[in-house]
Amino acid sequence: MDNNFKQFNEAADMLKALAHPVRLCIVKGLLTKGRCNVGHMQECLDLPQSTVSQHLQKLRNCGIVTTERNGLEVNYTIADNRVKQLIQVFFREV
Amino acid sequence: MDNNFKQFNEAADMLKALAHPVRLCIVKGLLTKGRCNVGHMQECLDLPQSTVSQHLQKLRNCGIVTTERNGLEVNYTIADNRVKQLIQVFFREV
DNA sequence: TTGTTATATCATAATATTATGATATATGGA
């Protein structure tokens, strides 16, 4: 295990970031729609703004999503193509 | 989100069960070797017996692995074929 | 500059996960 320890840790970090129903919903939405701003996600999820923002922070921190600012809004998109492969295991339509 | 809430939760539960380096190592080993008993895993991982056993419990609880007793030993195998698809995203050789 | 909107970060309480020694259970042999 020592040898591949780093690889196992990196994979676990990505799985951990995806292993929450709210974050899965966000990620699946981004795969389906291509991009989304925070306010729209917040509306869909019906959660406090800080809750959504902190979930997005986790997705950003491990490189799952990336952002692009457009005036006041920030748009999120999927940044790692492994994500699609993972989500497809559960949701074929993605 | 309400509509697919159950689906998101189920997927998150499986991802959560895999989202730990020790459990990933166990699961990858099982995919590669087909089956393994607890004592051998314990040796490979160099962890206390109860630690290994509790990780195995998590994998059992969400249906990722199944067991078959052979005398004193218990052999584990992968029981859900989505697991292979997920692990392959990180480890091509599986 | 002041106000407004969208988003991010901070602080923190509640909850879940992790690790591990101690104990329990199951199997088979003497």
Next chain:
DNA sequence: TCCATATATCATAATATTATGATATAACAA
């Protein structure tokens, strides 16, 4: 039956995750 071995479960301390109100920041318009 008694003992040894393999595995599972319990108890619990340490750590991490989650949720959310409060506060901060960034962009833009008046």
